[in-house]
Amino acid sequence: MSEVIAPVNVIGDSAIGVASTVTSGETVTPVTVIGSSAIGGSASVDSGDIAVVAGNLSAIDIVSNNIASVVTDANNITSINTVAASNTQVVNVSDNMTKVQTVYDKLGELNRYYTTFLGTSATDPTLRLDGSAVQTGDLYYSTSMPGMKVKTASGWEAAGSGISGTFKFSAGSAAAPSITTFGDEDTGVYFPAANTTALTTNGVERLRIGPTGTVTIGGEISATGGLTGNVTGNASTATALATGRTIGMTGDVSYTSAAFNGSANVTGTATLATTGVTAGSYGSVDSATSTNRIPTITVDAKGRITNIGTGVIYKVPVAGVADYAQELGTGRTIGMTGDVSYTSGSFSGAANVTGTATLATTGVTAGSYGSTSAIPSITVDAKGRVTSISNNAITVAAGAVGGGTDRIFWENDKVVTTSYTLTSNKNAVTAGPITVNTGVTVTIPTGGVWTVV
Numbered sequence: 001m002s003e004v005i006a007p008v009n010v011i012g013d014s015a016i017g018v019a020s021t022v023t024s025g026e027t028v029t030p031v032t033v034i035g036s037s038a039i040g041g042s043a044s045v046d047s048g049d050i051a052v053v054a055g056n057l058s059a060i061d062i063v064s065n066n067i068a069s070v071v072t073d074a075n076n077i078t079s080i081n082t083v084a085a086s087n088t089q090v091v092n093v094s095d096n097m098t099k100v101q102t103v104y105d106k107l108g109e110l111n112r113y114y115t116t117f118l119g120t121s122a123t124d125p126t127l128r129l130d131g132s133a134v135q136t137g138d139l140y141y142s143t144s145m146p147g148m149k150v151k152t153a154s155g156w157e158a159a160g161s162g163i164s165g166t167f168k169f170s171a172g173s174a175a176a177p178s179i180t181t182f183g184d185e186d187t188g189v190y191f192p193a194a195n196t197t198a199l200t201t202n203g204v205e206r207l208r209i210g211p212t213g214t215v216t217i218g219g220e221i222s223a224t225g226g227l228t229g230n231v232t233g234n235a236s237t238a239t240a241l242a243t244g245r246t247i248g249m250t251g252d253v254s255y256t257s258a259a260f261n262g263s264a265n266v267t268g269t270a271t272l273a274t275t276g277v278t279a280g281s282y283g284s285v286d287s288a289t290s291t292n293r294i295p296t297i298t299v300d301a302k303g304r305i306t307n308i309g310t311g312v313i314y315k316v317p318v319a320g321v322a323d324y325a326q327e328l329g330t331g332r333t334i335g336m337t338g339d340v341s342y343t344s345g346s347f348s349g350a351a352n353v354t355g356t357a358t359l360a361t362t363g364v365t366a367g368s369y370g371s372t373s374a375i376p377s378i379t380v381d382a383k384g385r386v387t388s389i390s391n392n393a394i395t396v397a398a399g400a401v402g403g404g405t406d407r408i409f410w411e412n413d414k415v416v417t418t419s420y421t422l423t424s425n426k427n428a429v430t431a432g433p434i435t436v437n438t439g440v441t442v443t444i445p446t447g448g449v450w451t452v453v
Contacts, residue, residue, distance in 0.1 A: 124149070124156040146182055175203040239263060252302065275306045282310050339383065362387045416440050422448045429453065
C-alpha cells in the first residue's frame with residue numbers, strides 16, 4: 001500500500017526524525033524521503049521502506065558522521081570492486097593474519113636486506129640501490145666470478161672466504177656430488193662411505209681417500225712438473241728408469257750394453273769366449289797325391305769345438321766288387337720294351353727315379369661292347385689281354401616245345417610283372433588267361449596287335 005507523506009524538515013546534517021536546533025545561517029529545506037533516498041518534491045513510498053529507515057537510524061548516523069570516508073570509497077569504487085572480486089584471496093589473508101603479522105614485524109629486517117643486497121653485477125658496485133655509497137657488509141652476486149661477494153674493509157671479497165666453523169653436507173654421489181659449483185653439478189666432492197672422501201669429474205669417481213689414508217686413483221696421473229717425494233709400491237708400467245743401467249754378461253759370452261733406462265731399445269755386440277782352437281779351414285782332398293785330409297774334432301758338452309786337427313786318408317783304388325756304394329759313378333737309364341714301353345731318367349742310386357710306362361696295343365678298337373640286344377664276343381691271349389672283340393645280336397629260337405623232338409606246346413607265363421613295350425611293327429600272341437600286376441603297363445605300338453587266346 002502506498003502513502004503520500006508530508007514534507008519532513010532536515011536541518012543541517014541531522015538524521016531524519018531527530019530534532020535539531022536551527023542556527024544562524026542555516027536553511028531549512030523541505031525534503032521527501034523514499035526508502036534510503038532523498039529527492040526534492042513528493043513521492044510515494046512503501047511503509048516497509050519507512051520501517052527499514054527507522055530501524056537503521058544508528059547506521060545512517062555513522063555514515064553521516066563519516067561522509068568523507070564514504071566519498072573516498074566512492075572515488076575508489078574500482079579498487080573496492082577488485083578486492084571484492086578477489087574475495088577468496090582476501091579471506092586467505094584474513095585466515096593467515098599471524099603470518100601477515102610476522103611479515104609486518106620483519107619489515108625492518110627486509111628493509112635492511114633490500115638496503116644491503118645490491119642484486120647482480122659483472123663488476124664490483126660502488127653505489128647502493130638508493131644511490132648512496134656501498135658500505136662494509138653489503139652483498140651482491142657476481143656474474144663474472146660467479147658467486148656471492150661481500151664488501152669488507154679491504155674491498156669486495158668472495159663471500160665465505162673468511163667464514164670459519166663446521167659445515168655439514170649430504171653424502172652425495174659420483175653423479176651428483178654434495179660439494180659442487182654452478183653449471184657443472186657432476187663435478188666436485190662427495191662422501192661414499194664413513195671416513196671416506198672422493199673426488200668426481202663428469203659424474204665419474206676419479207680419486208678416493210679411505211679411512212687409513214689410502215689414496216685410490218681411477219685414472220692416469222699426469223704430472224707436468226714431475227712428482228717430488230718418495231713413491232712406495234710397484235707401478236704397472238713406467239716410461240723410463242730414473243737412472244740408466246748397463247746389462248753385462250761374462251763366461252761363455254762377453255757383453256756389456258749401453259746405459260738402459262727403458263725409454264728406448266739398446267743393442268750391443270756379444271762375443272763368444274775362445275775355446276783354444278786355432279781359427280782356420282780343416283779337411284781337404286788332394287787329387288794329385290790321392291790324399292784325403294779328414295778333420296778330427298773334440299766337442300764339449302755345450303757343443304763347442306775345443307780341439308781340432310786333421311788326419312790323412314790315402315785314396316787307394318779298389319779292385320773287385322764292393323758290397324755297398326753310396327751311388328754310381330755314372331748314372332744310367334732303365335728301359336723296357338715289348339708288352340710295356342718305359343725309359344727311366346738317369347739313375348745313379350743317389351735318389352729314386354720315376355717314369356711313365358705304356359702298355360703295347362693289341363689291335364682291338366677302343367669302345368663299349370654289349371647291350372640288351374647284343375652280346376660281346378671276346379678273344380683273350382695267355383697274358384689276359386683282349387686281342388679281339390665284337391658284338392653279336394641276340395636271337396630267340398621260334399617254335400613250340402615238347403618231349404624228345406616234338407614241337408607241340410607253346411608255353412608262356414600267366415602274370416605280367418614288368419612293364420613291356422611290343423617291338424614296333426610286330427604282333428604278339430599269348431595263351432590266357434593273363435594278369436597284369438598293378439602299376440605294370442603293356443604298351444602296344446601303333447599298327448601292332450597283342451592277341452590273348
